[in-house]
Amino acid sequence: GNSVTQMEGPVTLSEEAFLTINCTYTATGYPSLFWYVQYPGEGLQLLLKATKADDKGSNKGFEATYRKETTSFHLEKGSVQVSDSAVYFCALILMDSSYKLIFGSGTRLLVRP
Amino acid sequence: ETGVTQTPRHLVMGMTNKKSLKCEQHLGHNAMYWYKQSAKKPLELMFVYSLEERVENNSVPSRFSPECPNSSHLFLHLHTLQPEDSALYLCASSHISGTGGELFFGEGSRLTVL
Numbered sequence: 018g019n020s021v022t023q024m025e026g027p028v029t030l031s032e033e034a035f036l037t038i039n040c041t042y043t044a045t046g047y048p049s050l051f052w053y054v055q056y057p058g059e060g061l062q063l064l065l066k067a068t069k070a071d072d073k074g075s076n077k078g079f080e081a082t083y084r085k086e087t088t089s090f091h092l093e094k095g096s097v098q099v100s101d102s103a104v105y106f107c108a109l110i111l112m113d114s115s116y117k118l119i120f121g122s123g124t125r126l127l128v129r130p
Numbered sequence: 131e132t133g134v135t136q137t138p139r140h141l142v143m144g145m146t147n148k149k150s151l152k153c154e155q156h157l158g159h160n161a162m163y164w165y166k167q168s169a170k171k172p173l174e175l176m177f178v179y180s181l182e183e184r185v186e187n188n189s190v191p192s193r194f195s196p197e198c199p200n201s202s203h204l205f206l207h208l209h210t211l212q213p214e215d216s217a218l219y220l221c222a223s224s225h226i227s228g229t230g231g232e233l234f235f236g237e238g239s240r241l242t243v244l
Contacts (some may be wrong), residue, residue, distance in 0.1 A: 051232055060134075060220055060235035106173070110231075117186065118163075118224075118233050120173040 023121035038092040040107035048109035050090040055104045136236035153204040153221030162204040167218040
């Protein structure tokens with residue numbers, strides 16, 4: 018079946034540390050891939066996306082590259098801030114089921130000053 | 131107003147009450163969704179409406195009843211809920227296209243069932 022697997026959290030980092038949150042997927046077709054972020058007490062916000070292999074999505078210093086050969090879409094940031102503390106969700110949409118967003122379980126990030 | 135708006139933000143109800151959650155989108159999208167977010171569980175897709183027709187119903191108990199009167203409004207009617215239904219209910223909208231469209235979420239309605 019189609020699924021998204023994320024590394025379990027929480028991930029705890031000091032401010033200005035390098036961040037990687039791993040995400041791998043299983044899909045029967047050619048998905049578009051997304052990272053969403055949920056800040057405390059809020060809904061989910063789209064952080065970045067990539068629609069085809071080798072595309073790189075980027076936003077607010079975060080980046081993720083669509084790697085078809087490894088079926089991965091790892092999220093990275095060179096220098097995290099306390100304000101980046103949130104839950105991060107990797108997700109995919111399949112072209113043959115374009116209304117159905119499949120989420121990973123989420124990874125909580127805590128950045129300490 | 132812009133984006134996706136959900137009301138109420140917080141709701142406490144007894145197991146015999148009837149209440150409704152409301153969602154409104156101002157983005158011109160053609161699909162709307164209800165998701166359930168419980169502690170320590172993945173996001174669960176409950177219902178999807180595309181062009182006001184229900185296209186997805188993921189085995190949700192009948193005590194949850196969705197309604198989509200038009201492309202901008204979505205309701206979730208609640209009746210005879212159980213304590214395990216306590217969760218954050220998220221509404222989302224998207225523009226369905228051939229390549230798939232990202233979802234835009236509201237801030238959620240926090241439901242507590244006593």
